[in-house]
Amino acid sequence: MADGSLERYKARLVAKGYTQTYGIDYLETFAPIAKMNTVRILLSLAASYGWSMQQYDVKNAFLHGELDEEIYMEVPPGLEPGNKKVCKLQKSKQSLREHGGVTALLVYVDDIIVTGDDLIGREDLRKCLIQEFEVKDLGRLKFFLGIEVAHSKHGIFTSQQKYVVDLLTETGKLGCKPVDTPIEQNHRLCEATESVVINRESYQKLVGKLIYLSHTRPDIAYAVGVVSRFMHNPKEVHLQAAHRILHCLKGTVGKGILFKRGDKLTLEVYTDADYAGSIDDRRSTTGYCTFLGGNLVTWRSKKQNVVARSSAEAEFRAMALGVCELLWLKIILDDLKVKWEGPMKLYCDNKSAISIAHNPVQHD
Known part of the structure; x- marks a missing residue:
């Protein structure tokens, strides 16, 4: 962009509610976004409890209320990586809270998913959305953020x-x-x-x-x-x-995840570690996957931050991350007013790490 057009473009962004936020490096600047894990959790609950999932589209996606959290957007055209900047969104759509049951409203820019067991609350929410925004009812959830959703008597299948x-x-x-x-x-x-x-x-x-x-x-x-x-x-x-x-x-184009129907809500995590698997720095790789009601909802495979001195230490670090994930899932369920009964279960195949976890004296 020449002749000051870039500066005018940035000025228009600021006028519309954006400010420039500096990061350490453009290619490594952290820009928080909505977690897909939350979508899978809602899909698992909807499949388990038989909740209907409706999708809406909002034509005016911005400038509807102040934000309490930090939201970022991609760097505008013309800003080179050397500028080390991202744009911080100051305003966005307002979300609504319903009472009397569970009504979950998931928003990603202009795409909205509504689900829950409170039919009256969902209808009231729909009317509020129509009153405040120009909303298009897309019907039953079929396609969201590039993910295809299919419904059947067995549950909800995503691919x-x-x-x-x-x-x-x-x-x-x-x-x-x-x-x-x-x-x-x-x-x-x-x-x-x-x-x-x-x-x-x-x-x-x-x-x-x-x-x-x-x-x-x-x-x-x-x-x-x-x-x-x-x-x-x-x-x-x-x-x-x-x-x-x-x-x-x-060879596996049509594979995906099936969120099965069920009548019992369980919360489990399986953890594992690849001891000293990285040739470059000999760090281990943590792996875990969590199941909500028997449905796979979150998983992760990431190299550990430090070099483990034994396979037991590598496995114990993986268990610690697994516990953190379980606690996060429990917080999400509490926010959704989903009643939780029974213990959260963690599975690990390393006897030494299990012994350390069972003995508080060894936690130091």
């Missing part, structure tokens, strides 16, 4: 089939040969300083799309976590690993 097909087409892998696993067993991926350097932006774009795809494909979460470690300086060997994930997707 990203169209997203996968589009990704395979874009990368030229639509006719590739499928493989059974997204990453080689006992892989030795590392910085690979002697390998051929590739285009960083195209690699980051591919891995970013794979990260978003993992919202409904936990089977590729570990492989995507591994290839994402090298986004700052990708090499040919890393690109080949990312392409292997695409080959795996080719």
